[in-house]
Amino acid sequence: MAxxxxxxxxxxxxxLLGDVGAGKSSLVLRFVKGQFVExxxxxxxxxxxxxxxxxxxxxxxxxxxDTAGQERYHSLAPMYYRGxxxxxxxxxxxxxxxxxxxxxxxxxxxxxxxxxxxxALAGNKADLLETRKVQIEEAKTYAQENRLFFMETSAKTAIxxxxxxxxxxxxxxxGQPAQNPQAGMVLTQRPNERxxxxxxxxx
Amino acid sequence: xFSTQIRDVDDFNPRRRRTLWNTPAASMLTTTTHTIRYPTSxxxxxxxxxxxxxxxDLYGFMVEGNVDDVNVLNDVREKIREQGRVWWxxxxxxxxxxxxxxxxxxxxGEGVISVTSLKLSVLTNxxxxxxxxxxxxxxxxxxxxxxxxxxxxxxxxxxxETYYDELIRATEGKTTPATLQxxxxxxxxxxxxxxxxxxxxxxxxxxxxxxxxxxDSEVGYCQGLxxxxxxxxxxxxxxxxxxxMLAVLLENVLVNDCYTDNLSGCHVEQRVFKDLLAKxxxxxxxxxxxxxxxxxxxxxxxxxxxxxxxxxSETTLRxxxxxxxxxxxxxxxxALAIFKMREEDLLRIxxxxxxxxxxxxxxxxxxxxxxxxxxxxxxxxxxxxxxITKERKKQETVVMAELDQRIRRLSSxxxxx
Ligand SMILES: Nc1nc2c(ncn2[C@@H]2O[C@H](COP(=O)(O)OP(=O)(O)OP(=O)(O)O)[C@@H](O)[C@H]2O)c(=O)[nH]1
Ligand SMILES: [Mg+2]
Numbered sequence: 243m244a245x246x247x248x249x250x251x252x253x254x255x256x257x258l259l260g261d262v263g264a265g266k267s268s269l270v271l272r273f274v275k276g277q278f279v280e281x282x283x284x285x286x287x288x289x290x291x292x293x294x295x296x297x298x299x300x301x302x303x304x305x306x307x308d309t310a311g312q313e314r315y316h317s318l319a320p321m322y323y324r325g326x327x328x329x330x331x332x333x334x335x336x337x338x339x340x341x342x343x344x345x346x347x348x349x350x351x352x353x354x355x356x357x358x359x360x361x362a363l364a365g366n367k368a369d370l371l372e373t374r375k376v377q378i379e380e381a382k383t384y385a386q387e388n389r390l391f392f393m394e395t396s397a398k399t400a401i402x403x404x405x406x407x408x409x410x411x412x413x414x415x416x417g418q419p420a421q422n423p424q425a426g427m428v429l430t431q432r433p434n435e436r437x438x439x440x441x442x443x444x445x
Numbered sequence: 446x447f448s449t450q451i452r453d454v455d456d457f458n459p460r461r462r463r464t465l466w467n468t469p470a471a472s473m474l475t476t477t478t479h480t481i482r483y484p485t486s487x488x489x490x491x492x493x494x495x496x497x498x499x500x501x502d503l504y505g506f507m508v509e510g511n512v513d514d515v516n517v518l519n520d521v522r523e524k525i526r527e528q529g530r531v532w533w534x535x536x537x538x539x540x541x542x543x544x545x546x547x548x549x550x551x552x553x554g555e556g557v558i559s560v561t562s563l564k565l566s567v568l569t570n571x572x573x574x575x576x577x578x579x580x581x582x583x584x585x586x587x588x589x590x591x592x593x594x595x596x597x598x599x600x601x602x603x604x605x606e607t608y609y610d611e612l613i614r615a616t617e618g619k620t621t622p623a624t625l626q627x628x629x630x631x632x633x634x635x636x637x638x639x640x641x642x643x644x645x646x647x648x649x650x651x652x653x654x655x656x657x658x659x660x661d662s663e664v665g666y667c668q669g670l671x672x673x674x675x676x677x678x679x680x681x682x683x684x685x686x687x688x689x690m691l692a693v694l695l696e697n698v699l700v701n702d703c704y705t706d707n708l709s710g711c712h713v714e715q716r717v718f719k720d721l722l723a724k725x726x727x728x729x730x731x732x733x734x735x736x737x738x739x740x741x742x743x744x745x746x747x748x749x750x751x752x753x754x755x756x757x758s759e760t761t762l763r764x765x766x767x768x769x770x771x772x773x774x775x776x777x778x779x780a781l782a783i784f785k786m787r788e789e790d791l792l793r794i795x796x797x798x799x800x801x802x803x804x805x806x807x808x809x810x811x812x813x814x815x816x817x818x819x820x821x822x823x824x825x826x827x828x829x830x831x832x833i834t835k836e837r838k839k840q841e842t843v844v845m846a847e848l849d850q851r852i853r854r855l856s857s858x859x860x861x862x
Binding site for chain 2: 315316322325350
């Protein structure tokens with residue numbers, strides 16, 4: 243894979259945590275391969291993916307750990323979130339129990355994880371508005387109180403999926419000298435392309 | 446010859462059969478059902494090697510691979526036929542149910558006979574069987590051989606004939622956390638397999654998993670068992686036999702508490718595995734350690750799904766042949782072998798992502814079970830069940846202390862919050 247000339251590549255470990263069936267694997271699959279499948283195999287232990295993103299003239303290479311959601315797999319989680327630069331805590335907006343579980347993950351990350359970890363909260367399945375059970379205001383307030391950034395996403399329709407990863411990448415790069423602060427983040431033209439080409443950068 | 450054998454298998458407890466996986470065993474072994482036909486010669490079409498094809502493997506899974514994989518699978522089908530002939534020849538000389546005789550069990554489980562009553566014929570049968578099983582049980586014989594060597598048949602014989610039917614009846618209409626999770630996972634279990642993707646297949650899988658969750662409420666249902674039970678159904682053909690294989694697996698073959706509560710058994714196995722890797726593949730272990738790569742990151746799934754999500758189906762089942770006959774130590778052989786096969790490549794790699802890519806790609810393409818298992822036994826060197834039992838005992842204390850500490854930390858969090 244040819245890296246952009248003169249581009250710094252920053253490796254970032256990212257972990258997805260959340261209740262079983264919240265859509266962690268689906269979010270990753272959408273982000274990495276641009277796909278969605280109706281019946282995503284349940285994750286055992288964890289699955290690994292990598293994806294590269296360009297933000298301005300820098301590149302973040304995400305090493306993504308998509309963990310298993312079932313409660314008894316909880317004891318394996320530290321292995322995956324240890325040393326993570328970022329975490330996405332996922333819940334399903336149609337399932338209040340998954341929101342409760344998400345809060346527990348946030349709490350655990352705050353207590354056990356690295357304080358500099360960028361934590362995002364994703365209210366997934368945002369396409370299922372008719373069966374929504376977790377109100378957006380409630381999640382927003384919770385996120386503000388806990389200094390997380392929050393988005394509602396849909397792995398099915400792709401809404402906000404790339405955005406949440408870009409936002410994380412941006413925040414990871416913050417604190418480093420920004421060379422071109424005016425330029426926005428650049429989205430991959432084709433989500434299944436692993437590396438954003440230099441030409442689409444800073445346009 | 447196959448047709449006779451199939452009839453034998455079909456006659457095996459027909460009354461208690463609930464659902465049958467409908468792909469006839471004979472066609473499974475004799476037809477190749479590629480979606481696209483590819484040149485059969487391995488040489489000559491260099492570019493064809495890169496072509497990716499979707500094809501059906503020996504157990505009906507739709508898989509993706511290149512032309513070499515298709516060719517290897519065809520060779521494997523041929524080897525299975527040969528291996529079948531070897532089994533029938535042994536049957537012809539020793540009698541139809543020779544392997545159902547008492548034997549010396551390396552599992553230390555059921556059917557063990559004392560050394561004083563040891564007869565030479567028993568000893569030779571045990572050795573012959575072990576050798577034959579390592580070379581592979583023909584798919585049509587798997588149900589019968591597995592039930593016998595694993596101790597599942599013995600387990601079943603201790604309860605009334607109606608046990609399974611009654612168990613299933615007792616579960617009907619009941620909802621538990623386990624049944625909810627099972628229902629959620631049914632359509633997510635090998636959706637690439639046509640039968641498992643069908644209503645019949647999912648109903649059968651549901652009964653086996655729900656039935657087991659009522660048999661052992663401590664295990665209930667653990668994700669991962671869905672894949673194991675699904676593959677058992679495909680092999681055993683009847684739900685009830687699959688159920689008993691699942692029971693013997695969890696209750697006798699695998700480490701205790703592999704799937705219960707906090708997966709403590711699984712943590713123990715992971716620690717044993719790390720120690721073995723350091724002993725058997727010290728260079729790899731040191732390199733990965735220096736990279737900060739914890740082998741459990743990949744190996745956890747291997748041990749929980751017994752490689753069913755990792756290796757091609759026939760290769761997985763060849764591992765299970767040995768698993769049921771010789772015990773869980775084969776899982777370590779296989780896990781170590783996947784690392785060891787790529788030793789030189791792994792030593793060159795500096796990124797965690799690349800380690801995982803290499804291991805996954807290697808494992809997914811192990812279509813030739815003979816080559817792989819020979820490697821796993823010859824290149825890893827012997828390990829006895831005893832050593833592993835001792836090693837587990839040692840790790841158990843550490844794991845328990847660790848999990849305990851974690852629970853206390855987390856519950857103190859909840860008090861604050
Ligand atoms: N409508 C809708 N369905 C979704 C969405 N994301 C995931 N799903 C479905 O929800 C189910 C569970 O999705 P997964 O991605 O497997 O969930 P998970 O969190 O990885 O689950 P575990 O691996 O078991 O912990 C699948 O059947 C998906 O198709 C979404 O955004 N919208
Ligand atoms: Mg998942």
